[in-house]
Amino acid sequence: MNPLELARARPQAAHTVTFDGRPVEALPGQTVAAALWAAGVTAWRSTRGTGRPRGVFCGIGVCFDCLVTVNGRADQRACLVPVRPGDVIRTQRGTGRDDD
Ligand code: FES
Numbered sequence: 001m002n003p004l005e006l007a008r009a010r011p012q013a014a015h016t017v018t019f020d021g022r023p024v025e026a027l028p029g030q031t032v033a034a035a036l037w038a039a040g041v042t043a044w045r046s047t048r049g050t051g052r053p054r055g056v057f058c059g060i061g062v063c064f065d066c067l068v069t070v071n072g073r074a075d076q077r078a079c080l081v082p083v084r085p086g087d088v089i090r091t092q093r094g095t096g097r098d099d100d
Pocket residue numbers: 055056057058059060061062063064065066067077078079080
């Protein structure tokens with residue numbers, strides 16, 4: 001594909017996921033973080049000690065600040081995980097497990 005073709009590229013049809021029970025539109029190829037940002041959500045985790053909000057910090061999978069629960073699996077890095085149709089995304093509190 002040449003650069004001119006890329007400039008004319010259009011995203012494929014959006015699909016729906018949920019974030020804390022609310023529907024969110026996502027585009028194929030987006031990460032969970034990108035889909036949440038596009039929906040105006042900037043925080044999806046709270047820290048263990050003080051419960052402070054967290055979202056993307058590095059955006060490249062290094063800092064682990066963006067941990068989120070996807071389809072019941074805690075500790076998913078939202079900046080790396082591709083969003084898939086029907087994903088159930090939840091705010092992660094503490095470790096995201098019942099023992100915190
Ligand atoms: S924002 Fe740093 S790992 Fe995701």
